[in-house]
Amino acid sequence: MFRFRKAIVSAVLLALAGAVTAQPILKLAGLGRDATPKEVAAWDIDVRPDFKGLPAGSGTVAKGQDIWEEKCASCHGFFGESGEVFSPIIGGVTPKDIETGHVANLITPGYPGRTTFMKVASVSTLWDFINRAMPWNAPKTLKTDEVYAVLAFMLNIGGIVPENFTLNEKTIRDVQARMPNRNGMTTDHTLWPGKEFGGAKKPDTQNVACMKDCTPEPKLASFLPDFARNAHGNLAEQNRMVGAQHGADTTQPEPKVGEKPAATPTAPKPQTGTPATGADAGKPDAKKATALLQKNGCLVCHGMTNKIVGPAYTDVAKKHVGNVEYLATKIKAGGVGVWGPIPMPAQTLSEADAKTIAVWLAAGAGK
Ligand code: HEC
Numbered sequence: 001m002f003r004f005r006k007a008i009v010s011a012v013l014l015a016l017a018g019a020v021t022a023q024p025i026l027k028l029a030g031l032g033r034d035a036t037p038k039e040v041a042a043w044d045i046d047v048r049p050d051f052k053g054l055p056a057g058s059g060t061v062a063k064g065q066d067i068w069e070e071k072c073a074s075c076h077g078f079f080g081e082s083g084e085v086f087s088p089i090i091g092g093v094t095p096k097d098i099e100t101g102h103v104a105n106l107i108t109p110g111y112p113g114r115t116t117f118m119k120v121a122s123v124s125t126l127w128d129f130i131n132r133a134m135p136w137n138a139p140k141t142l143k144t145d146e147v148y149a150v151l152a153f154m155l156n157i158g159g160i161v162p163e164n165f166t167l168n169e170k171t172i173r174d175v176q177a178r179m180p181n182r183n184g185m186t187t188d189h190t191l192w193p194g195k196e197f198g199g200a201k202k203p204d205t206q207n208v209a210c211m212k213d214c215t216p217e218p219k220l221a222s223f224l225p226d227f228a229r230n231a232h233g234n235l236a237e238q239n240r241m242v243g244a245q246h247g248a249d250t251t252q253p254e255p256k257v258g259e260k261p262a263a264t265p266t267a268p269k270p271q272t273g274t275p276a277t278g279a280d281a282g283k284p285d286a287k288k289a290t291a292l293l294q295k296n297g298c299l300v301c302h303g304m305t306n307k308i309v310g311p312a313y314t315d316v317a318k319k320h321v322g323n324v325e326y327l328a329t330k331i332k333a334g335g336v337g338v339w340g341p342i343p344m345p346a347q348t349l350s351e352a353d354a355k356t357i358a359v360w361l362a363a364g365a366g367k
Pocket residue numbers: 067068071072073074075076085086089115116126129130134135136137142150309
């Protein structure tokens with residue numbers, strides 16, 4: 001029976017293959033349409049190392065500083081030095097590196113961290129990434145001139161351009177000639193095989209689609225063997241000089257694939273407060289509250305049980321048991337200093353929605 005079914009499947013596949021060869025572009029009547037040139041243009045925004053794709057525009061260091069302080073510093077620090085949200089962007093390069101195009105600290109034994117400016121070889125990469133992905137909580141909101149300006153400011157505090165510099169589609173070429181790690185990129189490895197491998201070898205990933213006896217759902221993971229896990233103390237705490245770096249807490253056992261890393265083992269269970277005594281307190285509604293968190297973009301910065309930019313909701317709940325009014329006010333107004341130096345911006349949701357979330361938080365942020 002099984003064989004028989006397989007035979008039918010093969011026959012159908014063969015027939016389909018035949019049909020496709022006979023008619024290479026399979027158009028289904030009434031379905032879909034060609035993308036318009038405008039739609040294609042909206043997607044086609046990449047900027048290449050030779051600056052193909054870079055739109056004309058310009059921005060000064062001074063203008064860029066305003067943008068940086070308003071839209072970037074809360075996460076990356078005033079000087080791009082912060083490692084709280086992501087590894088630091090600025091730092092670790094010297095005037096000598098700008099001369100040679102090789103960042104010496106990348107190969108200095110014991111140098112504790114790698115900033116973006118130490119690694120990046122092409123200034124176009126920075127322009128492109130900021131243009132498409134930053135600020136993290138509002139990507140693609142910067143105008144072309146703003147991307148030029150904020151990048152000019154970053155290049156200035158990185159020691160690459162002077163304070164009176166104007167970055168535009170022409171001067172960016174001069175900047176490329178001063179990028180500290182511009183000569184640090186190599187293709188002499190098997191991922192993009194370079195000279196060292198004769199140039200003609202195959203890349204080390206070849207992506208041949210599995211057609212037979214395939215694992216249903218391959219799970220990829222990278223981990224230290226058990227005997228090595230705690231051999232050097234907690235690696236996540238050891239890279240500090242240019243700001244905190246991210247890493248795995250190697251004093252804990254390796255979490256199983258697909259599992260979240262273990263929370264602090266001694267963390268008490270969230271208390272279920274009893275705020276519902278007041279007439280207007282309302283009952284916590286986890287479903288509604290979670291939907292509101294989603295809708296209002298809160299989960300970009302807060303995890304349910306893990307810290308992202310802001311604290312985990314379970315931690316907030318523990319700190320403010322039963323405190324509905326306080327929480328509702330803070331949710332709308334934002335604030336800084338309760339959990340650390342990163343501010344929470346004011347939020348635009350309605351008072352009623354803030355209250356629904358506050359009631360749920362005050363009752364323990366349960367499921
Ligand atoms: C809400 C927090 C947040 C804000 C605000 C923010 N960023 Fe980022 N930024 C991040 C995170 C997180 C990453 C890492 C993202 C990733 O790898 O996908 C990042 C990465 C970057 C990188 C790439 C670093 C690298 O080495 O790959 C650059 C450059 C950058 N941001 C610039 C900016 C600029 C410029 C602004 C302001 C216009 C900004 N960011 C605003 C959180 C933020």
